[in-house]
Amino acid sequence: MARAFDNPFNPNVTLGNGCSCGQHANEAEHARAAADIDLADTEALTARVVETAVVKAVFGGDVRRRQFLRLLGAGTALAAIAEFFPLSLAKEAAAAAPGPLEKKDLKVGFIPITCATPIIMAHPMGFYAKQGLNVEVVKTAGWAVIRDKALNKEYDAAHMLSPMPLAITVGAGSNPIPWTVPAIENINGQAITLSIRHKDKRDPKSWKGFKFAVPFDYSMHNYLLRYYLAEHGIDPDRDVQIRAVPPPEMVANLRADNIDGFLAPDPVNQRAVFDGVGFIHILSKEIWNGHPCCAFAASRDFVAGMPNTYHALMRAIVEATAFASKNENRKQIAEAIAPQNYLNQPVTVVEQVLTGTYADGLGNVKRDPKRIDFDPFPWDSMAIWMLTQMKRWGQIKGDVNYQQIAEQVFLATDAARFMRDAGLAPPKAAAGHKFKIMGRPFDPAAPDAYVDSFPIRRS
Amino acid sequence: MSKPVGWRAALLSLVFFAMLLGVWQIAATPRGGSGPALDPEYAKLIGAAAAVGQKSPFPTPIEVGAKLAEHLADPFYERGTNDRGIGIQLAYSIARVTIGYLLAALVAIPLGFLIGMSPLVYGALNPYIQVLKPISPLAWMPLALYTIKDSALSSIFVIFICSIWPMLINTAFGVASVRREWLNVARTLEVGRMTTAIRVILPAAAPTIMTGMRISIGIAWLVIVAAEMLVGGTGIGYFVWNEWNNLSIGNILTAILLIGVIGMALDQGLGWLARLVAYQE
The missing domain is CATH 3.40.190.10 (Periplasmic binding protein-like II)
Structure with a gap:
C-alpha cells in the first residue's frame, strides 16, 4: 500500500522510506494495521494523498513535521495549513484524475x-x-x-x-x-x-x-x-x-x-x-x-x-x-x-x-x-x-x-x-x-x- | 348456421369494408384550393399541408396500407433501444400479458374455488371484491410504480390486478352453482372432499371458469396498451405513444389494426379451449 495513504497529521507516521514505525516487515503490512481510514473509499484516499503531499511540501523533513504536530495537535495543524493552502480545492482537483470506473453500463x-x-x-x-x-x-x-x-x-x-x-x-x-x-x-x-x-x-x-x-x-x-x-x-x-x-x-x-x-x-x-x-x-x-x-x-x-x-x-x-x-x-x-x-x-x-x-x-x-x-x-x-x-x-x-x-x-x-x-x-x-x-x-x-x-x- | 348464410355474410362483410375504405378515402383526400402565395424559403420549412394554409390531414387508406406493408415486411429489426420493429414490440406486450394473466389465474382459480365452496368466505370477501373490481387498472399504476419500484414489474402487476377479478368471480359463481344432486351423489358414494372437488366440481364449473378466463384475457390485452403508453420503453403501447409523439397517424392506425388482430386471436384461442370443456346437460 502506498504511503501516501497514511495520515500525515499523525506524528508517529514517517513520510520517508521504509516502514514508518519499524514494527512491520514492510510498508503494506504497516498500512493494513495502521489504516485509520477506510481504504476502500477512493475519494477519502485521494484526499489523503493530497494532504500528504501538501504536508510534505510545507515541512520538508519528518522531524520538523513531528515537532509541529506534537506542539499543536493534528486538528489545529490541519486548520493552520488549510489557512494558507486551500486543501479542499487541491483534493478536488486531484479527484479529477481518471480512476477505474465503478460501473460501465449505465441507463x-x-x-x-x-x-x-x-x-x-x-x-x-x-x-x-x-x-x-x-x-x-x-x-x-x-x-x-x-x-x-x-x-x-x-x-x-x-x-x-x-x-x-x-x-x-x-x-x-x-x-x-x-x-x-x-x-x-x-x-x-x-x-x-x-x-x-x-x-x-x-x-x-x-x-x-x-x-x-x-x-x-x-x-x-x-x-x-x-x-x-x-x-x-x-x-x-x-x-x-x-x-x-x-x-x-x-x-x-x-x-x-x-x-x-x-x-x-x-x-x-x-x-x-x-x-x-x-x-x-x-x-x-x-x-x-x-x-x-x-x-x-x-x-x-x-x-x-x-x-x-x-x-x-x-x-x-x-x-x-x-x-x-x-x-x-x-x-x-x-x-x-x-x-x-x-x-x-x-x-x-x-x-x-x-x-x-x-x-x-x-x-x-x-x-x-x-x-x-x-x-x-x-x-x-x-x-x-x-x-x-x-x-x-x-x-x-x-x-x-x-x-x-x-x-x-x-x-x-x-x-x-x-x-x-x-x-x-x-x-x-x-x-x-x-x-x-x-x-x-x-x-x-x-x-x-x-x-x-x-x-x-x-x- | 347454414352454409349459404355464411357465404352471403362474408360477401356483405366485404361490401361493408369496401364502403368504409371508400368513404375514408374521400373524406381524407385533401381539398384543392391553394392558400396565399408563400415565400419559397418559408414553404420549404413547413409541412406540405401547412404550405397551402391547411392543417396536416388524416392519412388515406392507401397511405395506411403502405405503412402496414412496410412494417410487416420487416417486423423484427432493431436499431437501438428506442427503435425496434413492430413484431418485437408486440412480442414484449404478449409476454407481459401472458405472465400477468397466468399469475392472476394461479391466484384466482384456487381462491375462487375456496370462495365458491364456502358461503362464509364468500360473504366475508365479497365486499372487497366488489370495491376492487371496478377500479381502473391505470389508477393502480402510480401506486405500483411507487411501491414496486420497477416499471416492468409494475406493468405486469397492473395486468395481474385487472385480470384477476373476472376469473375470481366466475370461478366462485361456477363452483357455488354446481347442482346439489351431483354433490349429494358424490357424498352418498363416500367420495373424499379433494376427489369431489377435482372429479365433480371442477368439470361442472369448467365452462363458467373458462368464460371468466376469456373475459380476463380481453381486459388484459386492453390494459397492456394503456399501461405501456404510460411507462414507455417497450411494447406495442410504447410504439403507439412514440408515433403519437411524431403525430404519425398512419403508424398509429397500423398498430391499432395489429392490436385488434392479436386481441381477436387471444380471444379465439380461449374460445377454442372453452369448447373443449363444454358439456350438455
Missing part, C-alpha cells in the same frame, strides 16, 4: 425534446463511448415517469426539468431525497405557441379565459408562462387555466382546440408550425434571455457513491454540450438526433430549432441563432430564482433556506472544473450573479424581498 432516461440534445447526441456521436461508458439512452413517456424511474434507480442519471431536482430535494410533490444538478443542458429554446385561430390576438391582455398547457408543474415553462402573464396583468390562476400536458400530446390538443396555446419545449413549437396548427408568439428568450431549462440530474447517492463513473459521465455531457454550443455543428446534430430512436421528428423541424432559422407560422422566416443555446453551468442564482417562483405560486410553504438548497442541488464547482477540461470558460463569480427578467431585476441575495415585490402571487 440514462430522456424525454424526446431538443433540450435533451447533449444527453441524446452523446450516444450516436460517441461522447459516452469516448469515456469508456456504455450508456443506454432510454426514451421516457413523461416527467412524472422519469422522476419515478430515477427515484427507483432504474436510471443512473436522467434528463429532468431543472426545477425538478430542487422540488425532489425539498420534497415538493414527492418524498424528499437529496438530488443534484451537475450540469444544465440548455438555455433558452422554449416558446409560447398559440393556436392559429388566435393569430390576431397578440396582446396578452386579451388572453383572459385561455387554456394553456405546460409540460409539468415544476418546470421553467410553468414559471416563465406565469411570470409573463402576471407581468401583463393576467392572474395565471384566476384569469386563465394552466394545465400540465406531456409535450407529445400538446400539438394534438392544440389541433383539437382543447387548448389555446402552450409554453413548451421544442420541437413541439416548431412541430405545431410544421403541421399548420399554431404559430410562435414569442421565444422564451424574449422573456429571459439565457434562462436555464432542462438539467442533467443524478441522485446524491450516485455522485458520492460512484465518483469515477460520475466524473466520466460528466465529462461526456460537458463535452457534448461544448460541441452543441457551436452553431456550425448544429445541422449535423439535428441529423443525428431526429431519427426514430431519439426524437422521432422530421429532420427539418429539429434543424429549424437548432439552427434558429425558422418559420414562425405566420408566413415569416425568422433568424435567431441563439433561439436555443447550450451552456452547462448551473448557476446557484438560477436555482434561487426557481425556488422564489415555487414560493411565489404556493408550491412550497414556510421559510426557505434559498442559498443552502441551491448550493446543495446545483453543483457549480464540479461543472466549472469539467467545463475547463472541455475547453469552455466557466463564469468567474458564481455567487451573486444578478439578472433581469422582463426588465425586473433579480438579486439572489434578497430572495424574500423579490417574492414580496410581485403584485400577483399566492404566498
Whole structure:
C-alpha cells in the first residue's frame, strides 16, 4: 500500500522510506494495521494523498513535521495549513484524475425534446463511448415517469426539468431525497405557441379565459408562462387555466382546440408550425434571455457513491454540450438526433430549432441563432430564482433556506472544473450573479424581498 | 348456421369494408384550393399541408396500407433501444400479458374455488371484491410504480390486478352453482372432499371458469396498451405513444389494426379451449 495513504497529521507516521514505525516487515503490512481510514473509499484516499503531499511540501523533513504536530495537535495543524493552502480545492482537483470506473453500463432516461440534445447526441456521436461508458439512452413517456424511474434507480442519471431536482430535494410533490444538478443542458429554446385561430390576438391582455398547457408543474415553462402573464396583468390562476400536458400530446390538443396555446419545449413549437396548427408568439428568450431549462440530474447517492463513473459521465455531457454550443455543428446534430430512436421528428423541424432559422407560422422566416443555446453551468442564482417562483405560486410553504438548497442541488464547482477540461470558460463569480427578467431585476441575495415585490402571487 | 348464410355474410362483410375504405378515402383526400402565395424559403420549412394554409390531414387508406406493408415486411429489426420493429414490440406486450394473466389465474382459480365452496368466505370477501373490481387498472399504476419500484414489474402487476377479478368471480359463481344432486351423489358414494372437488366440481364449473378466463384475457390485452403508453420503453403501447409523439397517424392506425388482430386471436384461442370443456346437460 502506498504511503501516501497514511495520515500525515499523525506524528508517529514517517513520510520517508521504509516502514514508518519499524514494527512491520514492510510498508503494506504497516498500512493494513495502521489504516485509520477506510481504504476502500477512493475519494477519502485521494484526499489523503493530497494532504500528504501538501504536508510534505510545507515541512520538508519528518522531524520538523513531528515537532509541529506534537506542539499543536493534528486538528489545529490541519486548520493552520488549510489557512494558507486551500486543501479542499487541491483534493478536488486531484479527484479529477481518471480512476477505474465503478460501473460501465449505465441507463440514462430522456424525454424526446431538443433540450435533451447533449444527453441524446452523446450516444450516436460517441461522447459516452469516448469515456469508456456504455450508456443506454432510454426514451421516457413523461416527467412524472422519469422522476419515478430515477427515484427507483432504474436510471443512473436522467434528463429532468431543472426545477425538478430542487422540488425532489425539498420534497415538493414527492418524498424528499437529496438530488443534484451537475450540469444544465440548455438555455433558452422554449416558446409560447398559440393556436392559429388566435393569430390576431397578440396582446396578452386579451388572453383572459385561455387554456394553456405546460409540460409539468415544476418546470421553467410553468414559471416563465406565469411570470409573463402576471407581468401583463393576467392572474395565471384566476384569469386563465394552466394545465400540465406531456409535450407529445400538446400539438394534438392544440389541433383539437382543447387548448389555446402552450409554453413548451421544442420541437413541439416548431412541430405545431410544421403541421399548420399554431404559430410562435414569442421565444422564451424574449422573456429571459439565457434562462436555464432542462438539467442533467443524478441522485446524491450516485455522485458520492460512484465518483469515477460520475466524473466520466460528466465529462461526456460537458463535452457534448461544448460541441452543441457551436452553431456550425448544429445541422449535423439535428441529423443525428431526429431519427426514430431519439426524437422521432422530421429532420427539418429539429434543424429549424437548432439552427434558429425558422418559420414562425405566420408566413415569416425568422433568424435567431441563439433561439436555443447550450451552456452547462448551473448557476446557484438560477436555482434561487426557481425556488422564489415555487414560493411565489404556493408550491412550497414556510421559510426557505434559498442559498443552502441551491448550493446543495446545483453543483457549480464540479461543472466549472469539467467545463475547463472541455475547453469552455466557466463564469468567474458564481455567487451573486444578478439578472433581469422582463426588465425586473433579480438579486439572489434578497430572495424574500423579490417574492414580496410581485403584485400577483399566492404566498 | 347454414352454409349459404355464411357465404352471403362474408360477401356483405366485404361490401361493408369496401364502403368504409371508400368513404375514408374521400373524406381524407385533401381539398384543392391553394392558400396565399408563400415565400419559397418559408414553404420549404413547413409541412406540405401547412404550405397551402391547411392543417396536416388524416392519412388515406392507401397511405395506411403502405405503412402496414412496410412494417410487416420487416417486423423484427432493431436499431437501438428506442427503435425496434413492430413484431418485437408486440412480442414484449404478449409476454407481459401472458405472465400477468397466468399469475392472476394461479391466484384466482384456487381462491375462487375456496370462495365458491364456502358461503362464509364468500360473504366475508365479497365486499372487497366488489370495491376492487371496478377500479381502473391505470389508477393502480402510480401506486405500483411507487411501491414496486420497477416499471416492468409494475406493468405486469397492473395486468395481474385487472385480470384477476373476472376469473375470481366466475370461478366462485361456477363452483357455488354446481347442482346439489351431483354433490349429494358424490357424498352418498363416500367420495373424499379433494376427489369431489377435482372429479365433480371442477368439470361442472369448467365452462363458467373458462368464460371468466376469456373475459380476463380481453381486459388484459386492453390494459397492456394503456399501461405501456404510460411507462414507455417497450411494447406495442410504447410504439403507439412514440408515433403519437411524431403525430404519425398512419403508424398509429397500423398498430391499432395489429392490436385488434392479436386481441381477436387471444380471444379465439380461449374460445377454442372453452369448447373443449363444454358439456350438455
